[in-house]
Amino acid sequence: MEGLLHFLLAKIILVALASSFVSCYDPSPLQDYCVATNETNGVYVNGKFCKDPRRVTANDFYTSGLNVPGNTSTGPGAKITAVDVERMPGLNTLGVGMARIDFAPGGLVPPHTHPRASEIFLVIKGKLFVGFVSSDEYNYTLFTKVLYPGDVFVFPKSLPQFHANVGKTNAVVIAAAGSQNPGRIIIGDAVFGSKPLIDPKVLAKAFALDLDKVKYLQTVFS
């Protein structure tokens, strides 16, 4: 009987612990807001000090300029203009973030993951081919869609995803994430452009490539 009680108690504690981890995408705040400040006194939350709440103003929760297209002329033809905690100090601890993404014709946000948040986005202009891949447990299934203005697509947290402009015009997307700091790992950069580089022999074997191909990719990505 006592054994059973202990077992149940242990189970309840485990479930309580597990549910507290599940809600831990961004820390659950115990205050209305913790507006980020560069002053190094006061309370420190999510890597930022909180501004004295008596000095917080509407401008801490405001930014503008997302009507201005990003410059897509470099890299693979896409520019992400992020509203992050540097741009909007009031975002700190709120668990949300957003960005404008501009795509040149043929432009691309290459395969990447957001380690700390799911992402949902709305197409404002253009025609995009988007997708993500599930984990091994779900058989690396590829989910794709061609999107047009007004279409919304969501990318689950941490899964590899890509967005490609397959239209003839430029494309514009408004993206939102479930973290003030979703993070970004571009897979090509992480694998072939790490600092220092991964031993090319390892990558050649891992990706079934010639050593020369690996060395070439390392020059492209680093």
Ligand SMILES: *[C@@H]1O[C@H](CO)[C@@H](O)[C@H](O)[C@H]1NC(C)=O
């Ligand atoms: C803090 O300093 C960084 C780097 O100098 C700057 O980009 C940012 O705007 C500053 N944030 C605030 C809230 O003053």
Ligand SMILES: *[C@@H]1O[C@H](CO)[C@@H](O)[C@H](O)[C@H]1NC(C)=O
């Ligand atoms: C966009 O970036 C390119 C390359 O950095 C630069 O040459 C060009 O002047 C920029 N265009 C605008 C409109 O800022």
Ligand SMILES: *[C@@H]1O[C@H](CO)[C@@H](O)[C@H](O)[C@H]1NC(C)=O
């Ligand atoms: C993954 O594949 C296995 C083996 O074919 C199958 O049993 C399982 O149902 C699949 N799972 C999903 C989520 O598709």
